Amino acid sequence: MIELLAPAGNLEMLKVAVENGANAIYVGARGWSRRRDAYELADEQLHEAIGIAHSGGAKLRVAINTNMQSCELPALLEKMEKFVNWGVDGAIMTDVGAIAQVHRRFPDLVIHASIGANIVNNEDVKFYRSIGVSQVVADTKLTLRELAARKADVDVGIEILIHANNCYTYLGKCWMSPYHRLERTRDDFGKDLFRGSPNRGGLDYRVCLEQWELFENSVLLEPHIALKNNAFFYLDDIPALIDLGVHCLKIQGREYPVPLVGRIVRFYRELVDSYLAEPAERFDLTPWRLRLEAIREERDSKRSNMTLVLLNEARQPVPHPV
């Protein structure tokens, strides 16, 4: 059975995602995932989250997918030990060294290679497989043809982002944001938050979404350049993804309002269930398109507002450089 994986930026969102039919939820460990700390959970909250998810019949995965510093690896292993003892169902990770160490220490833990690992070809999948990964998040540019080839070639669980953003650059291979602003701050537990670097766990200032002008040296060539960064909401492809046997459909959005995430999860839950209940040749996507449009409008509006705030923050001086 295909799994619907939902985000939770707080415990309330987690409850709503479970109530609306998510099979699994992912949360970020505070300071250790690709979102700002406001949308991550402290350890004790994470403990509670595992209980809430399990009592609702869902799995709980922890995103611990920053590119950390070498000196932070012991702290990561200590944290993972707690999470494993509490019964976490999987870890979403990026750094190959951290993955290898966690796999050695906790061989039964399911490790998911994060979107930040930027797995773009089948050989990549085999590499991550060899160091202990059993599920991979497909990069956002993967085509159905590539997906079919991957399914045929490699024994691995494949997760597809169905409701997310497609950056101009490959996720995990971009540091435009900290090039413009990087603020080094430590949380109460000594974790460096790298504010401005999504790869390292801080927020992304989305500088790619600035209204760029293109110059050749000092001559203006184009006054309005938009680097493609589109939200995407898979709908038409979902039947094909299910038919191809992908393991998991993943929704992004830990930073969105709880009711919106609830509606998104409910939408995809009902869509998947309806498709599975009805013969494929009779399945009509028309009513689903209308429902999705309303969700898209709300989501786009929230995201646009957030982008303006982030771009403004990116231009603020760094207060206390280390």
Place this chain on the structure above:
Amino acid sequence: MGAFELNTTISNLRSLQESDLSAYDAVYLGNIYCRIFEDNFLERMNDLKEGIARVKDQGLRAYVTSYAGPRNDALPKVEMALETAAAAAADAVEVHNLGVLRLIHEQYPGMPVHIGGFANVYTDAGTAVLKEFGAVRFTPNYEISLDEVRAITAAVGIPAELLVHGKMPLGVSDYCFLLEYESHWPEKCPVVCQKQLFLRQGDWAMRSVGKGVLSGKDVCMLEHLPTLLAAGHKAFRIETAYETPEYRLGIARIYRTALERALAGDGTVDESVWQMIREHTAVGLCNGFYFGRTGGEYIGSRAETTAAC
């Protein structure tokens, strides 16, 4: 390797033929961003073979790079380039993609591999894994500091290669936005990305090469070379994949002289040298992330270089 290695990147045979490489010790051949970059070595095996021979004939080490984000359909060509590199006795292959690293480990187990900056080396544990797959050198991810690099080299025992001058890669895409606009301009793909194109907004600037985004400022570690040498670093890169032959030669001469002086105990840099650097710099200078700060900042005595990102 002698006391140090100064190397650079050249994308095609034309550029190689036009370049005076006398100030370099090694050259990476190929363009990592785009398969249709003008006569990319990585797509033209005869050119690659000739390029390796030309570099070696000059007494330099010839390295073959590979794509930063090769999708499945690029892998057959990557394998051909590896085969050509092996047959022409290239001194090493540079790898940005871990799938390609795995391929080399399986098919060419003795081939020396340099891990590239897009392979996301952030930790000692990660580097140790890559060493098991044949890595003998690594370019750290550009986001990490010199302190972090030192922790990795000390723990894992393979040397780092550091970008010391040039535009720092900031991102790679599978899509070239320049194609949307090229009908407005006289130059078209596959040469339009070689123009000096900058994305600007206010005091922000980034160099665009189509599928790649680079820093607007040039990373410049000239005044910090004594520190790098003291930390045991020996492999230094001047990034010139999208620069002119004049830039390639001029900057390399400056760094070779400065490195030799630093090794002789003189870490100073003449004022005239800074003037030459300024002439080759469109936006300004920065230190990247080497000092744990915002990538576009410059730390050091040349504070006037920090005007824009």
